[in-house]
Structure formats: structure tokens, C-alpha cells
Amino acid sequence: MKEKFNKLSQKKAFWPVVIFLVILLFNGVVSGGDFFKLSIVDGHLYGRVIDIFRNGSKLMILAAGMTMVLATGGTDISVGSVMAISGAIACSIVNGNILPGLNGNVVVAIILAILAGITCGFWNGILVAKIKIQPIVATMILLVAGRGIAQLVTQGKIITITSDAYYFINGGYILGLPFPLFIVIFLAGVLILFVGRTSFGLFLESVGCNPKASKFAGIQVDKMLLVIYTISGGFAAVAGLIESAGIKGADCNNAGLNIELDAILAVAIGGTNLMGGRFSIPASLAGALIVQSITTTVLAQGVPAAYIRVLKAVLIIVICLSQSKEFKEMLTSHKAAKKRKAVGE
Amino acid sequence: MANDNQLLKARNISKSFGKAVIALDNVQFDLNRGEIHALLGENGAGKSTLIKVLTGVEERDSGTVFLNGKEIRPKSTQDAQNEGIATVYQEVNLCPNLSVAENIYIGREPRNKFGKIDWKKINADAEELLKRFDLHINVTKNLDNYSVAVQQMIAIARACDIDAKVLILDEPTSSLSTVEVEKLFGIMRRLRKEGMGILFVTHFLDQVYEVTDRITVYRNGGYVGTYQTAELPRVELVAKMIGKDYASLNESVVAGQLGEEKAAGGEELIELCGVSSPGTIQDFNVKVRKGEVLGLSGLLGSGRSETARVLFGVDSVGKGEMKLKKEKVHFKSPLDAIRSGIAFCPENRKTEGIIGDLTIRENIVLALQSKRGMFQKISKKEAERLADEYIEKLEIKTPDAGQLIKNLSGGNQQKVILARWLATDPEFLMLDEPTRGIDIGTKAELQKIVIDLAKQGMAVLFISSEIDEMLRCCKRMIVLRDMRQVGELKGKEISEEAIMNIMAGGEK
């Protein structure tokens, strides 16, 4: 039994999941149990916990893609802007503003929006892998320009749409569970399977650790980077669809604003080294849920939204400290010094 | 009286990493003024760990260190430097992105009267310093423009220039050729005369007998003893290091010499026809046959590694062409070369070899995995079998294959990288300084493996600064100078004089 626990606690996702559960429990206690209340209306599950999963779905998707980007030692700060582009394209097509010949075909709109995201990711990949621009600078280009592109698509307007089919992306239910959850399970599942069943994960960790030596060992570092940034762009587009379906329209200025920081935070909470190397997608998903549940908790307690930022800042400090070798040494050497004193050395 | 002369005294030093690894177990070390003291032992014996403990890189678990009679407990290398201990670590730890001169003066930059860093002086001084080592390079260029050997010389020059009482050199000669080693020894002898104490780690026994006064031997993290170099015969020294008796060692030496009757080369496997690569080698014509070990000799920067890099698809072929089994080939990346059955164990193990945060097992299967392709994942079982096989075959010292490679001793890391390439079962194996940092027992073993592989039909390209080793392994040798081929020796013609002669300019 204890052995089993030890083995479980070795897993990277273990502590993030535990922390997430603790946050849920805290909410449950404070709310006197209301928090865990689930109600079924029309065969659909409703409740605060369900909300966390639904609202956290975007972040989970972004975090899954971001995990791999960070594992290479890079970063992708353009995901928020890519979300805006994808939402703008999808909504503009659905309400007939562009390509009116499609008659607002939702499926085509979705496909084109995702293709746009993939193109954005590919562009980032080219800049990083082939032209060797530092990732933060390379993706900053789209961070800045992306919202401009989205504005061009929507001609500077906020677009609202009426399409039940499109709303379904965020508000739909399957088997009583919210639809975005299935998107997360599908995308993250495919990714986790891909990483686990092939040697992609090994290669990725190797590249993140020592790109030069990886190249000598026969890993095609440039190709890997290209694929990873492309996936991140595609995932961001999907998150953008969920977002726009949630607000029933496209708001180029606010869609996915600053969400790249949350995504990076989620991955960091999951324990992936931001300098590259070892990574875990499940741990990042749990990290995303933690970030989301903190937001929800603070709002539920009626604390002003401004405090969410302060709380996140505290969280970041705690993570940095827990990852810092120097800090750990400071603690242990303090302990050791105490011990030494006690022994009378 | 002897105590007056004592500079550094370390007693009862212990250091372990986790529960599984006891790197040092109650060891001692003494260093006198004006002495060169060798610290010897097998790979993983604890030499580098002692040095790290002495210089504040690692904190000791227990024990005391006295410098000039005063107890010291440095917290960092800077600390140790301030106490008067200058160190060249086994893995050169300079900054690749800074210029050579900056690397030499970092942390102690000369300033002009306005308190600004005096760049002119830094560059001039650096140049002057390196000239003493006969190193004429552009000191304003970034460090990573230069080979490991040059970087090693720079690190040594830096340490020698620091005003220190104790100089620690952890395998400084591992990638230097005879000429550079002599220069280093000249400087060490001068420093000894000036009263400095020098701790010197090496796996070359010739060097031990040439330059040191005393020897301390460690084995398996334990202290074996300290001896006067002049009074300790080589055979006994080896026995003390390895812990086996003379007979069993003799066996492996004999085994190494078996290579004398090497198999004659078969048909050509790979060929460079008039190949030049931009900025490096010029007009190379090299053939490697199946079943032969071809050596590449030459001084630093003569184009040895560069030749291998072209053959491996790292550097591009500018002019001329490359043929594999008589067919023209063009490698765009190392992967192309690996898929064609080529393996290359590069010289710089830290930057081009190890993937520090991965396990030994992952490091071993990495190249084989890329050869098979991403979708043919090597099963856990096969990976375990491969790793265990090579850990045993190459005597890699580790509790298990799941350890991170960065925690292995230098020589053991080198063995893992060798294992990585042997595991790909190549037709053409290129080894660039393969025994760098490997202890004498394993070195003989490795040379035997190389010769055996060639006997079984593998083509091998062997690059080593150690002439002995080249003589033992190679049947044919190409001599290089200044990125050009200047001579070729075969069979009985190969000798140290002949090689030196060609290198020095007597073309053949």
C-alpha cells in the first residue's frame, strides 16, 4: 500500500492533482457543501465543479500545446492572439461577413479557423527553427500583429452570431457532460498517446536538454520544433473557437487576452522545467485546472477580480521557490547548520 | 619540519549522493609547497568529487580541510579562489558566448583610473598569456569558435594566471597532444619552483612519472595510500589503482597487443574524392575499407575532427564528392549518415555527447532510436537489455541504468556515449578521442573492442591525440596539417618518428 503510494507520488502529475483537489475541498468547506452540489437539468450536469472544467478547457488545451513548446526550451506567447484570429475567422464566416457563398457553414468555418491557427503556428516554427530567432521574440511578432490580423478579418467590429450549432462548441452537452471537456480529452489524449507510443517524447526531452548533442544523435531538431510550434498554433485555434462560442461572437481586442501567461503558469505548476527537458502533459492539465479553480474560488468568495492577479503572483513566487535549487539549499543548509550546532561541532 | 612545508591538508573527507552512491569514504589528501602531486584512480574513484569538495562546488558531508594551517570551508569556486585555490575542472566550465579574453579575466577584470573595464589591456594581456602556451589565436573571438583542446588550454592558462597558492588540474591533458602537454609541464615545473602546490589528475601514467613528485591513489571512494613517485614501480601503482594483481592486468595488456596482427582491409566502404568543406578541410582524398582501422593524426586544428564532421553530414561538402559503397551520397544531416550505417562519437562529450538530464538508458538507446525512426519505439525491455549489456561490457560504474548521466564521473559518461554508438551496430564507426578520460584498464579493453569490431568487418576511423593508442589500433594512418592531407603511412611504416616527421613538414 505504502509502496503504491510512493510510486504514485513519483508521478509528475501527482502533486498538481493533489493541490487541485485541496482547492476544491477548500471551496466545498467554505461554501458549506454548495460547491459540490450537482444538479441535473434536461439530463445535463450543472454545478460549480463542472464550471471549472468547462471554463478551464481552453486553458487545458493551450497548456497541452505549451508544454511541448516549453519542453524544447522555447516559449509561445502568441497563443492568445491566435485565439483571436481563429474566433474572428470562424464567426465572420458563420454570420456571412466573409465567404458569404458558404452560407455560414459551421463545419467549414471551424476547419478554416483551425487551418489559420496551424498556419500561425507554422510561421512561428519557421522563425524559430529555420531562421533561428529566439522564441520569445519570434512569437512576439504574432502576439502583436495577431490582433491586427483579427481586426482586419472582422473589419474592426465586434461580431455577434446566432448559430446553435456554433454555440454547441462551448455550451453543448454529450452524455450529460459539457462538450468542451470532450475536446480536451480528445486533443490531450491524442497527444499523450502520441508522446507515449512513439519516441517523440524521448526526442523532445533530448532536444530540450541539449539540442546540439541531440542533432549528433540523429534527431531532426528543426523538424521537431516546426511540428511543435504548429501543434501549439492549432491548439490555440481550437481554444479560440471555444472562447468565441462562449461569448457568442468575436471580440478581437479581448479574446484570449493575457491567456498565454496563464498557460505558461499552468505548465510551470505542472513541474515542467521552463528551460527545457523533462515534461508531463497530464501534470500541465492539472496545472491548468489549478489556475482555473483559483480564479473561480476568488470570484466565488466575492473577492474583487484585481486580487486574482495578486494571488497568481503569490503562486508564481511559490513555484519559483520550489524549483530553485539555491532556495532548497538555503533551507537544507540552514537545517544542517542547526544540526551541526546541536551536535556541538 | 615536514609540517612547515604543508600547504593543504584534507582529513576524513566523506561525501555521498543519495543513499546509493558513496563517492568519498573517509579519504585524506596532503599537498606540500613546491610539489606536483598526482591523484590517481579508476573512473568513478572519487577524484573529481574530492576536487569539488575542496573548491566549494559540493559541500562535504564530513571531514576537515586546512590551507596553510587554517581551516577552510569554501562555499563557491569564487570563495576557493579568494582563499588561493585555482582550479581547472574536468569539464571545462568557461562561457562559450564570451570572448576568449573575457573568459580569462572574468571576475578580475583590470580597470582603468575611471573604474571602467580596460578592454585594450584585457585583450593585450590575454594574448600575451596565451603566447606563453604557444597559442596564437584571436582572443576577441567567442570561446565556442575553438576546439575542446584549445578551450582546455585557455582554462589552464586562466588558472595559471590567477595568483594562487594551490593549483588544481583535473585531467587537463585529456585532449592535448604531446606538444601541448610538454608546454603545460614546462609551466607546471616553473610554478612548482615558485613554491606552488599542484594537484594533478590524469589517466596517463607516463605523465605521472614524468612530472609528479608524489602519488595518492583512491579506489572506489576509499583512500589507498600516498607514495613517492620515484619509489613506486608502475606495475605496483596499477595494481593499487585497480585492486587486481599484476597477472590479470598483464592479461589485458597482452590482449591489447594482440591487435598487432590486424586483419587486412577488405573492399572500400566510404570515400572522399577531392572534398573541401567551406572554412575547414581542403581537397581531401580518403578511403576507408571494411575491416580496417584508419587513423587520422595531426596537431590541434589540423582537420581531424573536421574530416569526421563532413563524413557525418554535420558540415557540408563544398567541392568534390562523397561515395558510400561506390555510390555517390549526400548527407544533409547526421540522421542521413546514421541511416546509412555510420556512427560518430564526437570529441566534445559535454556539448555534443551527453544529454545530461536523461538517464543512462535513454542516452544509450537515443541514436539507435533515431536510426529506427520515431514510430518504431524501442520497447522498455529491449532498452533495459541494451543498457545492461553495455554497462557490463564497458564496466560503466553506476548503481543502475536509471541514473541521470550527468551524475556519472567523466570517464563513465564517455563510456555511455561509446555505448550509444556501438548499440547502433554501424558499418562505419568514427571515434574522435574515444578514450578521453577513460582509465587504463578500460582503455585497453576498449582498444580491444575496436580491433575486434574491425576484424568482424567494420570500418573504423580512429582519431586520438595519444600516439601509443594510434600505433596499437591503426593499420593505416593519414597525417594532416593545417586542414590538408600531408602524408599516409601503412603497416610497418607507422611509428612515432615517422608521424612526427610528417607533421613537422617532411612531406611523404
Ligand SMILES: Nc1ncnc2c1ncn2[C@@H]1O[C@H](COP(=O)(O)OP(=O)(O)OP(=O)(O)O)[C@@H](O)[C@H]1O
Ligand atoms: N552529483 C552526483 N550525483 C550522484 N552521483 C555522483 C554525483 N557526482 C559524482 N557521483 C558519483 O560519484 C562517484 C565518483 O565520481 P567522480 O566524478 O569523483 O569520479 P572520478 O574519480 O573523477 O572519475 P573519472 O576518472 O571518470 O573522472 C561516481 O560513481 C559518480 O557516479
Ligand SMILES: [Mg+2]
Ligand atoms: Mg573525474
